[in-house]
Amino acid sequence: MATIARRSVLSALPATLAAPRVLHAQGGWPQRPVRVVVPYAPGGGTDIFVRSLTEGMTQVLGQSVIVENRPGASGSIGSEYVARAEADGYVFLADTGSHIMNSYVMTSLSYQPLRDFAPVALLSRYPLLLTASTTAPFRDVPGLIAAAKAAPRTIGFGTSDAAISYAGNLFTRLAGIEMVEVPYRGAAPILNDLVAGHLPTGWNSTVAATQHLSSGRIRALGVTTTARSPLLPDVPTLAEAGVPGYDFAGWYAMVGPAALPAPIAARMHDAVVQTMSLPRVRERLAGIGADLGVLGPAELAAFLREDDARWAKASREGLINRAQ
Template sequence: MPAIPRRAALAALSAALAAPRVARAQAWPSRPVRLVVPYAPGGGTDIFVRAMSDGLAQALGQTVLVENRPGANGAIGSEAVARAEPDGYLLLVDTGSHVMNSYVMPNVPYQPLRDFSPVALLSRYPLLLTASGHAPFRDVQGLVAAAKAAPRTIGFGTSDAAISYAGNLFTRLVGVEMVEIPYRGAAPILNDLVAGHLPTAWNSTVAAAQHLAAGRIRALGVTTATRTPLLPDVPTLQEAGVTGYDFAGWYAMLGPAGLPAAVAGRLHAAVLRALEDPRTRERLTGIGADLGVLAPAELASFLREDDARWVRASRDGLITRAQ
C-alpha cells in the first residue's frame, strides 16, 4: 500500500478530531441550556434574562434555566462560564461591567475578550439617577445644591463597575463630593432606597421600573443623550444641566472561548425568534429594554470598541483600579 503523504495524513487527522465537535454542534441543543446571571436575584440583569428565558426556550425547543452566581462585581459567574466546556449549554448574560472589570479590579481571573465567544448583544438601556421618596431633593439641581452645601454627607448606591462609573462621572462633572456605597446587586440597593436608608442610587431602567411605577422612588435623570420612551417626563442629565453626560448600559450573551460558530449562530437566531414573540417583546420593552440585537461578529466589534473606551477612561482618570 503506498504511503499517505504527510499533509494528507494531518488533514485526515484534523478532520477526525473535528468530527465529534461538528456532530455535537449539529445536535445542539439536546438538553437544557443554562444562562448564568453573575449578579443577585431581583436586579436588572436577572429581571431581563428571566423575562427573555421563556421565549428563548420556545425558540430553542429546550428548557432554559437561569442561574444566579453573584459576587466580585460579576467576576465569579463570568469565570464559571469562561472555564466551562464550550458546548453551548452554559452561557453568560452580563452587562458592560464584563469588559470594564479588567480596568477596575485587580487580578481578574480571565480576559473578557480572549476567554469568551460573542453570541448576541441583547439590549442597550439608559441608566437612571434615582432618589428615595424620603429624600428632600426632587430634581438634579436640588441634589447638587445639597451635595455642595454638605460635602460627603450624601451617599449613592452602585452595584457594578459600569454603574459605579456612571455615578462617579456625575460627581466629577457637577463638581460635588458624594459617598459611593457599593452593593452586591440592584435589589438590595432598591430595598434601601425604598426604605429611606439610602438617599440616591444609580439603577438600570429595567431594575427600577416597578418601583418608579409604584411611586416608591423618584427618577431625577437618565444617562443617555435622549429621553427614554419608558419615562418620557424624566429629563436627561444633560437637560438637567450636567453638560457632556452621555452613557448607556447594555446586556450581552457570551459563551466560553471556542464555542462553535454554528452554535453561536443558532443562539443568535433563537434570540431573534424569541423577540418576535409579542408577549416576550412586550415584557422586555415594558421594563425599558432597547432591543437592538447584534450578531456574533457585530458584538465582537462592539466589545472591542467598549474595551477601547475603558482604556481611555482609565488613562484620563475617570476610573481607577481597586487595590
C-alpha cells in the same frame, strides 16, 4: 411619580416578524437544558431582563433555558465560572458593560474578557437612571447638587457593578460635588434600601427600576443618555437637569466560553432573535425600557472591541481607577 410610556417603545420594534421555529444546530443541539449565568443577585435589571427572555427561549429551542445567579465581585465570579465551563453550548453568560470594564477597574482577573469568551448576541442597550428615595429632601438634580455642595460627603449613592459605579462617579465629577459611593451586590438590594429610605440615591437600569417608579416608591431624577427615554418621557436627561456633557448608556450581552463552536453561537443568536419575535416577550422587554436592537456574534465582537478601547482610554486618562 414618573410616567411609564410603553406605546412609543413598542412602536420602534418590527411590526411583523417571522413565526418562531424550533432551532437545532450541530449534533442536534440542544439535547438538554441550557443554563444562562447571571453574575448578579436575583431581582436586579440583568436578572429581570434575562428571565423575561429565557422564558420564551424555551419554546424556541425546545429545551428548558435555566437562569443561574452567581453574584459577586462586580460580576467577575459568574464570568470566571463561564470562562472555565465546558464549551459545549450548555452554559452561557449574560452580562452588562462591566464585563469589559472589569479588566480596567479590578486589580486582577483570572480571565480576559475579550480573549476568554465567544460573542453570541448583544441583547439590549438601555439608559441608566439616577434615582432617589422618596424620603430624600431633594426632588430633582439641582436640589441634589445643592444639598451635596452644602454638606460634602454626607449623601450616599448605591452602585452594583463597575459600569454603574462609573455612571455615579462621572456624575459627581461633572457636577463638581463629593458624595459617598455605597457598593451593593446587585440592583435589587439598592432598590430595597431606596424604598425603605436607608439610602438617599442610587444608580439603576430602567429595567430594574421600572416597577418601583410606576408604584411611586422611588423617584427618577435623570437619565444618563443624551435623549430622554421613551419609557420615561417626563424624566429629564442629566445634561438637561444641569450636568452638561453627561452621556452614558448600559448594555446587556450574551457570550459563551471561548471555544464555543461558531454554529452553536450562531444558533443561539438566532434563538434570541426568534424569542424577541414572540409578542409576549417583545412587549414585556419593551415595557421595562429595553432597546431590542440585537447584534450577532461578529457585530458583537466588534462592539466589545470598541468598548474595550473606550475603557482603556478612560483608564489612561485617569477617568476610572482600579479598586484597591
